[in-house]
Amino acid sequence: MELFRVSRDIYGREVLQGMSWDLLWVFFGLGCALIVGHALYRSLLAPKQR
């Protein structure tokens, strides 16, 4: 998986175009993991609050 999008200019040099959009799934997955992790912690491990 690439971190960046890269193209070439008219002289053949690499030009950075921005972040790779493959990372969208990484950040989406990170959000899902944090939500599931927190929900599991609160439902299974955390003491009941007032």
Added chain:
Amino acid sequence: MTTSSRTNSGGTATAGRIVRHALPDRLFHWLSAACVLTLLGTAFFPILGIEFGWVTVHWVTGLVLMAAVAFHVVRVLVRRKLGSMRLGVADVRDGLAIVNATLRRKALGLRTGKYSFAQKLIHHAFAVVVLTTLITGGLMLARIDTPWWQRNPYLFRDATWSMVYVLHGLSALFLVTMVMMHIYFALRPEKRLFTRAMIRGWITRQEFDDHHDPQRWQVDR
């Protein structure tokens, strides 16, 4: 009895309710939320293969968000409320208590000021990320034709444009995770009083007594 008065720290109270968010602040929040969701949708749906004419909607929404953020900043400065989001020693102490209670799996009856340590952190995180997208997005407006100017792709060198694009994309990606977390916590049962306060403006006195330290958030009694 519904007469209200205001303390020097911003809490307005009526007989059974304490105003947590005034109407202009709620309007700012929900307008910003609509803009951010629209910006994420117009940015990422085409990448996921859902094609539509996204460019105009994207930059116009960006301008609306810029205006909303400018309104928020000016309102905070004029009302001298900048300090209400400042992270102080008490907040760090709260943060350590939360970590300690989490690791030891102990119940934590923490009573905070108007905004908790976590709420201040997420506010500052959103501030950094949204301002980054707005500044870089504002610069990127130079590369499109609008009713007010013609595109000028030569405003910066290629390397500078590369940094602008990287920062814009990276902050947009962080927004995906942060928006997901923000909505999740807003829907959690123990946080619904804060969600209701962002919709209707108030919390009850009982909720105030349960969640807030009156020394750190002074409201009428």
